[in-house]
Amino acid sequence: MWIFRNKSFKSAYISIIISTLIFASLYALSNFNKIGLSFYDSTSSSLPTKPKIQEKSEWLTNFVDPLIGIKNGEVFPGPCLPFGVVKVGIDTNDAGYTVDEAVTGISRM
Incomplete structure (x- = not known):
């Protein structure tokens, strides 16, 4: 040593x-x-399996309605910057947005 x-x-x-x-x-x-x-035995059943992909009928997004509250103008359905400074909105013939009318354009609010 x-x-x-x-x-x-x-x-x-x-x-x-x-x-x-x-x-x-x-x-x-x-x-x-x-x-x-x-390291693992390929015939062993203790190996983790791949997670199953949800079928389309089980997706939780099917239960979401993003247009809730827009009839009376309480909720803005479009994207906006922080604190609502700039909003992109759909123009219709009335002063507000209604679902049933034809869209005449898109503008910033």
Whole structure:
């Protein structure tokens, strides 16, 4: 065994050995699947399965009505900047927005 007279050299030597061991073990684990080995048994039923995608009939967005409250002008149905400074709205013949009328244009409010 080597005798270290300088403690800083001894700590540097130990840190080099530890980092080399860590690097070698990480390298070996990264190539583990490339050589045909696996951590999991492919026939095991304990492996996690992929989550099922919801069918279109089960989507919760089918139950949302974004136009609630627009009949009396209580809610603005379009996009707007913070605090309603700039809003993009649909123009109709009346002063307000109604669902039943034809759209004449789009403007900023």
